[in-house]
Amino acid sequence: MSSDALVLGGGLVGAATAYGLAREGLEVTVLDEGDVAFRASRGNFGLVWVQSKGDGYPDYAIWTRRSADLWPSLDAMLKEETGVSTFYEKPGGLHFCLSDEEMEKRKALIARMHNVHGAASYGARVLDRQEVRAMMPEIGPDVVGGTYCEHDGHASPLYLLRALHDGLKRRGGRVVTDARAETIVRDGEGYAVTTRAGTFRAGRIVLAAGLGNKALGKEVGLDLDIAPLKGQILVTERTKPRLSMPTHVVRQTGEGSIMIGDSHEDVGFDVSSSSDVMATLAARAIRMFPFVKDLRIVRSWAALRIMSPDGYPIYEQSGSHPGVFSVNCHSGVTLAGSHALALAPMIAKGALGEELAAFSARRFDAPAN
């Protein structure tokens, strides 16, 4: 079976890229795993988050902000084409600090980012307790202050995934399930990918298989140093609208559930799926918003983020296998705008743009010493 492009992996990263490629007029086939596929997408917290992303890594801050700027159009086109609402909202977002020490660190981080990007373009500002309270009256007594960024928002990762699949299908794309890519070999001008469900051919290949990219990369001369980082999320029963905007660890979904996650910037923060971790997340959420103590947890998720050694994405075209691209990152919701509407056009053209040079896997090729 032949297409213009094969996307290996049907999670948020693969689906957003595939949808974007289909928008560029390519005939796209997504090769996905089965139902029990390890899906980081299902464990995504649902933030479209800009503040504090890319401290010390300006290109990531810019790429993230670009995605947040593209999100409203992505959301609108998905809604128009599929009728599926992703519950995307952009009311801005709050990051809370629960101690003076946290507050000082936060202030320093915001100052650093303003120095690099300029306050206007970065847009996060430091708030004291009174200012936070004015925006979010539900906060608990332990909140000493926080930061607000108008570029932040949130969406339902699950409906986003569904909308991307639906949108892809409506643009003539296909998703083949139970078709985990096994090998990638040269085939004439292009490549052939073998799976349990048959062999698929295309001139463009996108590796978007999450942690599976590590093994697939070896097939095409890409050495991808990625590792899992576990994260956990709690979801409560539905409640009345209580939170007017998302915060970095607590948000209210379109259905009314409260989601509680761990901090997205805590790179290196490993959690296992245990009751004790659930209890820690619950206790922290109650300190931020005391009203949640009376809600019931109905679900919890543990998911593995895809982490590179420095925590930033890897976007790379294979040198030995031109036309094969690899996308490796966490934050599949935040970056969906960029993946669909900025990355996909580059892949369609056959070359990654200059703005992605900083995300090459070659940055980890340390000289031997």
Place this chain on the structure above:
Amino acid sequence: MPQRIDGSGETIRFTFEGREIAARAGETLAAALIAAGETTTRASVVSGAPRGPYCMMGVCFECLVEIDGVPNRQACMIVAEPGMSVNRQKADEVAA
């Protein structure tokens, strides 16, 4: 109407939507409500459609009620106590 086969013996009184309901000691709220002809305990959070006790064994979560102001409690798993103020779980109180 439902009937009790073994006469009276309802010694507990609680209210449901303001109406006084009689229950036996040790009996669940859902059983007492059904005996009193009250089969609708909540409104669906999705459509607002009326729902009532279905499984009576804690599995289906259809009998959710508000007890003394606390929502989402399973009437079939909670033993009736004197003076409880029980109300139907309203959709707009829990849903966005």
Place this chain on the structure above:
Amino acid sequence: MNGYDVVIVGAGPAGMACASEACSAGLSTLVLDEQPRPGGQIFRDIEVSDRKRRALLGKDYGEGARIAGAFRASGAEYVPGAVVWNIDSAKRIDYSAGGRSHSVEAKSLVVATGAIERPTPMPGWTLPGVTTVGAVQILFKTSGIVFEDVVLVGSGPLLWLAATQLIAAGSPPKAIVETVPKARYREAARHFGKALPAWRYLAKGFAMMRAVKKAGVPVHRDATDIAIEGETVAAAVTFAAGGRRQRIETAHVALHQGVVPNQQITRLLNCQHRFDESQRAFLPVVDESFETSVPGVFVAGDGAGIGGAKSAEMRGRLVAMRIAEKAGRPAGEAAKLRAEIAKDAAVRPLLEALYAPSADILSPADTTMVCRCEEITAGQIREAVALGAPGPNQVKSFLRAGMGPCQGRMCGLAVSEIIAAAKGETPSTTDYYRIRPPLKPLLLSELAGLGAEEPREAAE
């Protein structure tokens, strides 16, 4: 953290018998059960039921008093009102009781959480006044409540047992609408000879049907296209039978399509499961001593496959014997018990063939609601499959089916069946929802307080 040789979840016949046997082998034993009193659903309120009610419920119900008595005398530690919400691979059990969460560790874990009723999606099944047949029995057992107008709909031994009990109480059901196709009787007859060792069940079955006939309860056989009508509450049952559309007015409809193992805990623990075509349900894979694929995790009673209360009691004892044996304690003679369990099970193939779930239930119309919590229809599930969802977990992600407070208990099996049919595969391939903690909704304040050092409420 307290540790026990054996922690048993569930105090029905299997859990109670297992606890008694484990204690007599000298094993430290803890029983956690959601209900305020022991008995499970089958022997619900057996300790407080008076003589009159017991007489009406029949001799088999009375058997529960003996099992509960032995359990009370066994010395097993027992926490009623305990809701288990997480169990990890090291067999640490977290449960909620008395408004607080507690943790215990088990050397062996016995899942004795029995069965739940098979989901029975049909038009109108969410209307107030519609319950399961099990619910009708529970109302009778706990409160002596009967309905003069209840219509029993579906198939299975429990339907006939409930009818008989209601008749004995002087409040016969208004009608029985049975979904067993005529051809099934012939198919089931093939198993009759093999069922004879369990003749007592056959005799009981015939006696129940005779009692229904004698009471003059109308029985509508081979009914299809069943729907419940009503605006805000149930008002009537309609169905096709005898070549015509029929309608029975009633405010109380009780549905039943057999019971299936409650898989929540074994799924949470990632025990291996298989789809049993005869029982039309997922069962945990167990060895001859009912140990699952996860070492030290046992399933006693209906949770390992439907066998009924008598079998559950025997299986509970067998599991305790095996745990005692592994612990090097004196254990009872298992061979004889195994033979008795096998003999008791002789009736199952006949029952499973005769009372297999109806085609309407397995393949509901597109407009029929399947997930009651999130109001997802069979048609939406089929659309999600068409969109590329390979199985129940992706369907759940796409639609929120199974994400409500019941956590998929009321729709899971139906969702797997619908996906399997849509993909042209067996439910065995389709598989089931992944189950994650908490097993039951848990107050955030209680979760946050986990591990806070407070003494547990004294066990009964």
